[in-house]
Amino acid sequence: MENQSTPKVYSYIRISTGKQREGDGLRRQTEDIDYEKIAKSLDLPLDNELKLVDEGFSGFTGENRTKGALGYFETLINDGKIAEGSVLVIEMLDRLTRQALLEAVHLMTGILLKGVGIYTAADKQYYTKDTFDVGQLVLSAIILQTGHEESLKKTIRGRANWRVKREKSEKGEEKLSKICPLWLEPVTNKNGKTISFKIKKDIAAEVRMMFQLKLEGLGNKRIADRLTRNWPPSTIQRYIHDRRVLGEYQPHSKQSGKRKEIGNKIINYYPPIVEKELFEAVQEHILDWKERHGYHVGRNGSNGVHSNVFVKIVKCGECGSAMHYDNKGDTSKGGKYLRCYSAKRALKDENGNRICRARSVRYQDFFELFFKYIEEVDLSKFINDKDELKKQISENELKISAEKFRVRQLEDQVSNLIDTISTTRNKVVRNKLELKIEKIIEEQTDLSKVINNLNLELYSLRNESKKLKSSQKEITKAREYLETATSEEEKINRRKKLHQLIGNVVNGVEIYPRKEPYVRNMPIDEPGVIVHMESRYIKKFKVIFNTKERNNTIVTLKRYRVPIKEM
Template sequence: MTNPASRPKAYSYIRMSSAIQIKGDSFRRQAEASAKYAAEHDLDLIDDYKLADLGVSAFKSDNLTTGALGRFVAECEAGEIEAGSFLLIESLDRLSRDKILDAFSLFARILKTGVKIVTLSDGQVYDGSSDQVGSIYYAISVMIRSNDESKIKSTRGLANWSQKRKLAAEHGVKMSSQCPAWLKLSVDRKSYLIDKERAKIVQRIFEASASGKGANLITKELNRDKVPTFGRGALWAEAFVSKTLRNRAVLGEFQPGQYVSGKRQPAGDPIPGYFPPVIEEELFDIVQASLRGRLLAGGRRGEGQSNIFTHVAFCGYCGSKMRHRSKGSRVKGNPPHRYLTCFNRFNGPGCDCKPLPYAAFERSFLTFVRDVDLRGLLEGAKRKSEAKTIADRITVNEEKVRKADERIRDYLIKIEGAPDLAEIFMERIRELKAEKDDLVRSIEESNDALSKIKSDNVTDEELASLISTFQNPCGENRIRLADRIKSIIERIDVYPNGEIRKDDPAIDLVRASGDPDAEKIIAAMNAGSRLKDDPYFIVTFRNGAVQTVVPNPSNPDDIRVSVYAGEKTRRVEGSAYEYESD
């Protein structure tokens, strides 16, 4: 045998486009054929060069644009693959099944680099020399046939799946045995059966998410409790939990799809009732609203929640985020001192904002920002609160309004693409707008009912007890509280240095409200020059309301003044100002 250093190098390219081929004998067959050819022709087969595209189609050159073949061709053209080397392929259709010009262009690109192509099925060697005219014509005919075969397969496959989608949508006929992990196809293939144990696990995942837990914490708890997974893995994966929480198949909905350029795209409208549901739609909508809230908030939480104002607290002077910081106590054994610190101040001389003692700020916030509704939040965790029920109803209806808006936008886009069907689409749009109007009215009624419940007086003793309940940094209630704050509050601007600013948004809201006592309220807000050094904060709610709170610096359970200005409600209270409505 020739010295390996002087033998031409050979590279074996293996491609399989389907899962059936991957599971079958195709890989072994192609690999053995390459090894046999290299041995018989004294070639140095480079075993450690990974040149395989598994599950990749050559019909539209995916193996060239995104696969290993594209890397090989680039290295050939860069001279990294030596001229005179051999590319071993089972047949030309492994190289490409694309249109003839694209397939031949790829074929020629490789030959131009001096790399020879060997088709193992017939032993043909292509080197691009002038005496290979006949062989080139034969290669072109193979390429044409390969493309035609792929087009026929694609057309038949699309027609087959199109018919399956039609039968599924119109008659409920099941398209295939593939289904969510908590279901299985019946023996007669006419229905899907629920795996009750797995359905209970799905229910647990959704209820945990609705209670305020993120996918990371849910995953940890499933693994901690050694809950059986749905696959071969021994442990639950956060990605699977996240995907399950967004999967509308839990409602029984099936979204047919087809692959376009290697990516699965929706094909037609979703089919409701295709699967048996395992989750109530109300619970699903609550979870989706909660997930969007966490997405806006960003970040990952551990099992604790030291700072319940993450991503909502901002410096009122420079606008940067307020960060939670801890400083060790000088007294051994004492807990560290905790502060909210302006990010610009912490990183340099960008702001004069003083650090704000965290514990006092949190207590003032929870005491006087009543929309957080600590009692309703705590009772809601125990599923006994009427306020929680109404709040959930609002969340569900808001989710339905959002989906109605999305569907209206979709129909408007469809009108642009199919103007002949405009009247049909417009009729559906009118129906959706009517449904949306009913939902908006229901939301308004629920908000009124919720406001009435929240207006119930809470004694100082009860409020103090409620706040203490939420003080445990590792408790689930605290995680739920942080989620509640992010869901109702847009931002909290804090002013540790005092100096009430003249452009307080609460002033504009009070003045625009038309309240006959508006000027008295504004006078109360502006009168206290003696309080200009007292820290205060301004809360901007997602519903547009604003509340300004000036706590008593020496007692976080007391306030100098608090002014709440909403669309329908104005409140002024505090020990520093006197205000009485005529």
Template sequence: MPVAYSYVRFSTPEQAKGDSLRRQRELSENYALRNGLTLDTTLTFHDLGISAFKGSNVERGRLGAFLEACDTSLVAPGSYLLVESLDRLSRETVMDAFDLFRSILKKQINIVTLTDNRVYSSRTTEMTDLIISLTVMSRAHEESLTKSKRQRAAWSNKRANIGTKKLTARCPLWMKLNDARTEFEFIPDRVELVKEIIALAKNGCGQAIIAKMLNERGTPAFSGNVKGWWPSYIQKILTSKQLHGEFQPGITKDGRTIANGEPIEDYYPALITKEEFYSLQAFRSQNYVGGGRARKGSTVPNVLSGLLQCGYCNGPMTISGAAAKRIKTSVGDVMRPPKKVLVCDAARRGMGCYAVQWGFNDFETSFMSFARGIDLDSLLADLPKDSGLPAPIKLEDKVRAIDEELIDIQKKIERLLDLVMEGNTPASVNSRIAKLESEKNNAETTREKLLIEIQQRKDSGTDSQELARATKSLIEQMNNVGDEDRFRVRAALSAQLRRFIESVKLYPAGRLVSAEFIANMRTSLIEQDFSEDRIDKYLESFQTEPKRQGRGNRGRYASRKDIARLFTITTKNGGVRVVSPNFDDPTIAVVELGFGDDK
């Protein structure tokens, strides 16, 4: 018994709510039953909501999959393709539609149109049937073409009257169209949430962290999705130009929405200014906060993430778990609580450095003590006036925002120039290019003025004072807020530290020198007529590798009280402080200027 396959198609998703799908299925089932065909239900060839006007159902739809199944003999020659009408197969131009029609017949597949029970076959189709098929194809294309023209005219009319009536009710989910369809209105509670998301992003929180925070506190997603917030939607909100009121008209081409015409400014009510939007994009592109993998409900694990380096190999320092000392609980049980340590990543992976650990809490306590005290003020205050310190922060953010805007403008200019190269472009394209060039020149002029103002502020010395004040304020806040607020404060502090710190290098085994340094020093002392015993005793104070904990060379490297561990802080202009914490009390430290390279 021959096998029949049903092909169902309709153009818009709205038609799925009607009777189209049921009607087309029922026609196929009845025809197969009346004509002794086996209707295959294992292979489904349905293009629901896909247009055939430009061949999308072949290029990316299930009709294309049916043709491929014919080529691979998954659908055998002699089978039947059941369609409601030929316009379900194609609404392209007559010649394109007829080529598709012929290609199916040449694969030895019979086409049945269910509205008139007509069968088309490569062997038996007569001239009358071909004329009828061409007539149907021509009418289908003309109908779609006319509909397309009417839709474009309707949209053009809507765009022309955009000042009095909005194009569509579609809008960002933090607003809605009013009853008169003249203005969009904010939804207050959603607007407050979007503002919070923006603030979190500006404080250094990544999209994954923000989504996690909203889900943990049970904040409903705008979409109503019971699965909550997703990082991708947070990203969509933060990068949407609808935040500053811009609307980009679009058209659907090959199943994708593409820009059609120039963006419309102030179409939506603005939540932030255009400058603030580009500043947000610039800030996020700097990736001030690394990772974004905070533990549930607590804090940013490492406010110096991405800044910590091993002082011996310059590789990254990572947080790792380590065995802590056993302690007795109040009920007499012996337990070993978890402990976080900083360790060289290269050493941890067996790449040749020293796996000397530094307790994370001890290190952070020492760093915060340094940053909280007068040492941070002095480090920032004694910077050379011609240093590259980014200051003031707000002005620098404006410069980065303009850089982002300039990139955006250049992309628009390049797209328009591509249209000019294709030819037959309207005069409006040239005028638009001229307007964009003017915007570009204005932005570049503003950028130059900001750079001059930044330098003037830097010379006045007010920048370092503001940096120190803001950093200390965040450190003080950490001890006076709850868990959720502490998370935000630590994220903000992490972002702040990245503004002026280039690196923090750890020397958990103290200062080490190379064998070459020892040899050169010995030669120098011999030339100065020092005795061998005195030279040996002096050189014993220098270490070429970390001391071990345990017996001989088999003991593991350990951060010991007698090795004077230290860390250095280097600012973006090269200013350096050496901090040597007290081993027993990490809040106490000796701070020195500079750090000579004796290796």
């Protein structure tokens, strides 16, 4: 907006809630006030360009100043773009603000001191820098304080009413409001109050289907293609994580323009439409997919793709917390680090003591040490010896044979019972025999699951050694392949592959950062020899392998005795 040399009349309208729009508040400030007439009485032109309307911004919290049109108008005044002698017309002073008295008076006098007058249409008061006196000061203070107290009372009453409603809701007597998800509709009593919610069966069935299809591995677009209704993939994505399907409700309030959770969630507030087991299985499936495809669960890189190939793998050896990737930039004091979450956040235990004080570890330092170890280690040492392996395989084969024999016995029992039923005319006996068959079939199903699990375990035992050694070779190749990548996209894809391969071999790594000061070259009492520390940041790290017994090894980084002439 250009600087205005001619003073003008500006109108300002504020409605803080939807009720004011639907009710009398908006009409009073638009239809009942003749801004043209006021402008003529002040002998100034009415500005029709600047639309100063704050809808949904509270005067009590000051949102109209921090986020709304009034704040913009204040900026224009301070920047000299509103000419001195201009006038701001409002319905009443409480439309300007309902903040505490000191802040409210400061706002009003601040506008006046910049040479802009304030005209209130309801009581026809005209405030200017030159005419503002004790009488107007007292009058404006009373009006502003009254407005603040009214809003304060409403806020207190509203919170009290909300607490009462919440208590009734938790007892199942009444719902907090009629608002509910798309798959539900409110049920009201004779007083018009919502007492429960009714499931819309057709929509609820589709939402359930979203979870089932997601568990089968389908993406949101493919899920949308399978459903009857025209669901946007973004809606499917939102519903998949929406705990309201379990019947939960988390109350929120708007604070500083943002929705924030208040209190604990209410269980069984809505009728559930998805089983908890299915919901949790889908969440686990999503997290597993992200990890397998190289996507972080947290902030480890741009566009959700991690720069850290050890994400969800490395932990702090001192306290067991996750170690997060921390990129401090490319400055002299920057760099990329792995840092203990508890140490970074200075988390404390129940006695108020720091949980962990572990130092950060240079990412590249650990990267080099880890791959040097993985490429050289003999993995056969961490796999059960051949005799033990043969014993485990033999035991599994024996268990499988025993379970299969039991299944055959059950099949014979079912066959005999069917023959008995065919020759029995007594309905009571037939019903009892049919119930017995059902129980046997259930037992057969359980046994089949046991056999499948035993077969999987047997396959794993037979292939554990081959799988680990194969993955070890692939890790070496993938690391070399990563170093030859040129474009950022290529690097990201290769990091994802490397992360996946590490996960095939390693279940986890515990890093123990160095505590003592680092001295790169330390002379000792031996002529011509010094001690050289292998790592500046790491004392040792523990690698837990993906073997059946979760075998592990500790790699202690040593001090090397090196002749001075080689340094």
